[in-house]
Amino acid sequence: MKIIAVEAIPYAIPYTHPLKFASGSVESAEHILIRIWTEDGIVGTADAPPRPYTYGETQISIKNVVEEIFAPQIVGLTVFDRGAIHAIMRRTIHNQVAKGAVDIALWDAAGKYMDMPVHSLLGGWTSSLRVSHMLGFKPAEELLDEAQRFGEEYGITTFKLKVGRRPIDLDIDAVHVLRDGLDDHVEIYLDANRGWTANEALEVLRRTEGTGLTLLEEPCDAKEMMSRRRLVEKAAIPIVGDESVPTAGDASRELLSGGCNAICIKTARSGFTEATEILGLCTGLGVDVTMGNQIDTQVGSLATVTFGAAHEATARRAAELSNFLDMEDDLLAEPLKIVDGRISARPEPGVGAHIDEEKLAKYRSDN
Amino acid sequence: MKIIAVEAIPYAIPYTHPLKFASGSVESAEHILIRIWTEDGIVGTADAPPRPYTYGETQISIKNVVEEIFAPQIVGLTVFDRGAIHAIMRRTIHNQVAKGAVDIALWDAAGKYMDMPVHSLLGGWTSSLRVSHMLGFKPAEELLDEAQRFGEEYGITTFKLKVGRRPIDLDIDAVHVLRDGLDDHVEIYLDANRGWTANEALEVLRRTEGTGLTLLEEPCDAKEMMSRRRLVEKAAIPIVGDESVPTAGDASRELLSGGCNAICIKTARSGFTEATEILGLCTGLGVDVTMGNQIDTQVGSLATVTFGAAHEATARRAAELSNFLDMEDDLLAEPLKIVDGRISARPEPGVGAHIDEEKLAKYRSDN
Numbered sequence: 001m002k003i004i005a006v007e008a009i010p011y012a013i014p015y016t017h018p019l020k021f022a023s024g025s026v027e028s029a030e031h032i033l034i035r036i037w038t039e040d041g042i043v044g045t046a047d048a049p050p051r052p053y054t055y056g057e058t059q060i061s062i063k064n065v066v067e068e069i070f071a072p073q074i075v076g077l078t079v080f081d082r083g084a085i086h087a088i089m090r091r092t093i094h095n096q097v098a099k100g101a102v103d104i105a106l107w108d109a110a111g112k113y114m115d116m117p118v119h120s121l122l123g124g125w126t127s128s129l130r131v132s133h134m135l136g137f138k139p140a141e142e143l144l145d146e147a148q149r150f151g152e153e154y155g156i157t158t159f160k161l162k163v164g165r166r167p168i169d170l171d172i173d174a175v176h177v178l179r180d181g182l183d184d185h186v187e188i189y190l191d192a193n194r195g196w197t198a199n200e201a202l203e204v205l206r207r208t209e210g211t212g213l214t215l216l217e218e219p220c221d222a223k224e225m226m227s228r229r230r231l232v233e234k235a236a237i238p239i240v241g242d243e244s245v246p247t248a249g250d251a252s253r254e255l256l257s258g259g260c261n262a263i264c265i266k267t268a269r270s271g272f273t274e275a276t277e278i279l280g281l282c283t284g285l286g287v288d289v290t291m292g293n294q295i296d297t298q299v300g301s302l303a304t305v306t307f308g309a310a311h312e313a314t315a316r317r318a319a320e321l322s323n324f325l326d327m328e329d330d331l332l333a334e335p336l337k338i339v340d341g342r343i344s345a346r347p348e349p350g351v352g353a354h355i356d357e358e359k360l361a362k363y364r365s366d367n
Numbered sequence: 368m369k370i371i372a373v374e375a376i377p378y379a380i381p382y383t384h385p386l387k388f389a390s391g392s393v394e395s396a397e398h399i400l401i402r403i404w405t406e407d408g409i410v411g412t413a414d415a416p417p418r419p420y421t422y423g424e425t426q427i428s429i430k431n432v433v434e435e436i437f438a439p440q441i442v443g444l445t446v447f448d449r450g451a452i453h454a455i456m457r458r459t460i461h462n463q464v465a466k467g468a469v470d471i472a473l474w475d476a477a478g479k480y481m482d483m484p485v486h487s488l489l490g491g492w493t494s495s496l497r498v499s500h501m502l503g504f505k506p507a508e509e510l511l512d513e514a515q516r517f518g519e520e521y522g523i524t525t526f527k528l529k530v531g532r533r534p535i536d537l538d539i540d541a542v543h544v545l546r547d548g549l550d551d552h553v554e555i556y557l558d559a560n561r562g563w564t565a566n567e568a569l570e571v572l573r574r575t576e577g578t579g580l581t582l583l584e585e586p587c588d589a590k591e592m593m594s595r596r597r598l599v600e601k602a603a604i605p606i607v608g609d610e611s612v613p614t615a616g617d618a619s620r621e622l623l624s625g626g627c628n629a630i631c632i633k634t635a636r637s638g639f640t641e642a643t644e645i646l647g648l649c650t651g652l653g654v655d656v657t658m659g660n661q662i663d664t665q666v667g668s669l670a671t672v673t674f675g676a677a678h679e680a681t682a683r684r685a686a687e688l689s690n691f692l693d694m695e696d697d698l699l700a701e702p703l704k705i706v707d708g709r710i711s712a713r714p715e716p717g718v719g720a721h722i723d724e725e726k727l728a729k730y731r732s733d734n
Contacts, residue, residue, distance in 0.1 A: 052436060052458075052459045053460065055461070056423070056432075056461030056462045058428070058431055058436070060431040060435075061425070061427070061428035061432070064425055064427045064428060065423075065428070069425070091420050092423055093419070094422070222616075222620075223614070223615075223617065223620060224616075225616070225623050225624075243460075247590070249589075249590020249592070252590065252592050253590060253592050253620070253624065256592050256624070257592075257620065257623070257624040
């Protein structure tokens with residue numbers, strides 16, 4: 001099980017439509033495929049989605065840190081030397097997504113070596129997760145149309161509404177239009193991606209009382225410590241830390257200092273190993289978790305399902321798994337399917353993310 | 368004052384001896400020189416020292432983020448559009464050293480445009496800083512020799528002892544040997560660079576009582592929140608946050624949550640603009656600051672002096688300024704000098720870091 005090579009392959013797959021951010025728009029998913037090869041011919045696979053505006057990493061920085069800093073120290077160890085490999089990676093600060101992908105690739109290879117699905121190795125609680133679909137910035141009526149369409153087409157009954165706009169009335173109106181237009185059993189929660197101040201967030205919560213919102217994620221920059229603490233104390237619903245809690249240590253600091261009282265877990269930034277630590281911290285302290293999405297490919301989404309379905313606490317809420325629908329294509333040989341509002345973990349050894357080599361050859365950008 | 372180009376030039380200058388880290392040793396300073404050119408022919412200059420084990424950045428990642436993310440949005444603005452440029456850079460998370468260097472280069476260009484030393488623009492409190500010299504991992508008697516030599520040769524009377532080793536007796540012995548061998552007026556303080564646990568740090572403080580240590584910097588990972596808070600409460604001397612507080616928001620979180628009660632300011636990671644914010648936070652909350660060193664070149668050290676000498680609170684303690692003595696050469700045309708234990712800010716416009724173009728041509732690694 002000795003590791004003989006760590007590959008970091010840049011690739012680009014077009015989105016079905018340009019995705020808009022504060023800083024412009026992106027036309028394609030420019031990610032890194034991580035492959036860890038062992039002397040037995042086993043390959044562990046994971047997807048690394050660079051997010052400079054969330055974690056500070058670029059496609060070039062992920063490739064650089066994996067190939068130049070991690071790989072030379074990892075090659076020669078085995079895929080079961082997880083402790084040693086994490087100690088090596090921990091020395092380099094940040095670079096969460098690069099580290100997360102290396103970890104998932106290690107788990108994938110270990111599962112294949114033992115002929116076991118990683119989903120079972122991690123806990124095997126259930127075999128699938130309910131899907132939550134993310135609604136982006138659009139006029140309120142279009143959001144309602146989209147939610148209704150996803151309900152009919154995929155059986156999805158949980159929606160995360162992206163908010164954080166100014167004036168805040170835009171978002172408040174969207175909440176009311178969705179609540180009025182959707183069935184009562186449909187769950188709606190909010191993610192502001194640090195777009196508001198803490199005090200604006202409190203105003204939004206006040207003006208959406210009675211709409212049954214269940215969670216508010218990352219309302220403001222967590223570094224606004226005093227006002228955010230006030231928001232967490234006063235809000236009727238849990239305030240979820242996401243970008244502010246990429247590591248277990250960040251999660252403990254935010255929970256203990258009152259910056260949030262629920263945690264979003266993303267395997268793309270935590271891998272399976274640190275996600276397990278974060279989960280233990282959260283169940284130990286008694287706070288809710290959600291499974292988040294990093295605009296993941298199908299390869300990445302399957303990793304989320306693998307981890308999320310393995311544990312009771314992560315399987316309780318609907319998981320954010322539908323972003324891959326925005327991509328024209330994917331490297332995953334056997335496509336993910338949303339059936340009755342759920343996505344299943346795979347029963348085969350490892351994570352089960354077999355790569356279509358022809359597609360990889362087509363989309364890779366390093367040759 | 369319109370910006371027409373932002374350069375990120377990689378270069379490598381050998382150290383006089385290999386510098387040892389936990390992960391190996393480095394033979395040369397592989398940094399990035401940032402140059403911001405304006406339509407008037409003015410150039411603002413700053414040095415960016417990549418520190419993957421402290422901030423997660425590499426030489427390649429700094430060049431990439433400055434050239435591909437920042438520069439396209441900055442070119443066309445002026446060097447006085449500092450607010451807009453910081454808003455642009457803030458969108459990208461982390462990458463503190465890349466951002467810090469761009470900020471210093473902006474200040475340098477602005478000072479030149481107004482024909483004013485930046486040291487005066489920032490506050491002009493005094494014209495020089497006392498130098499603190501860092502003592503690395505060596506046998507205790509060699510450390511004492513080095514401290515005595517730096518006292519005689521440079522007039523330095525403040526020493527930062529690098530600690531954080533295991534067994535902790537190594538460091539405790541070093542403190543006692545230094546204290547016994549040096550004059551009573553010589554100041555000694557400690558920096559563990561997260562090498563211990565919080566409880567090991569308390570044990571060290573207990574066993575070095577009576578030695579007159581003045582500060583303990585970054586004793587453990589700040590993410591060990593509960594034990595670190597206990598350490599901060601119990602320690603007789605201030606616990607300084609350094610790696611844990613790269614931004615103003617981090618500093619406020621650590622101070623308010625009890626993770627430290629003094630702050631190390633480094634211009635290499637904060638530039639002058641965020642260093643000013645951090646300083647305001649610290650003087651407002653009433654905690655001490657130190658001026659730290661990021662194994663800076665002379666170009667970088669001059670930036671530290673420029674900021675540190677400008678304010679009363681940063682000029683009060685000796686500043687860490689002597690690491691450049693480990694380098695065989697430097698890009699600074701007129702070398703820094705330590706005279707009577709002090710380094711002076713420069714009276715000329717800008718920061719005063721004129722680059723020796725022949726040396727830059729010799730050491731740059733991109734051609």
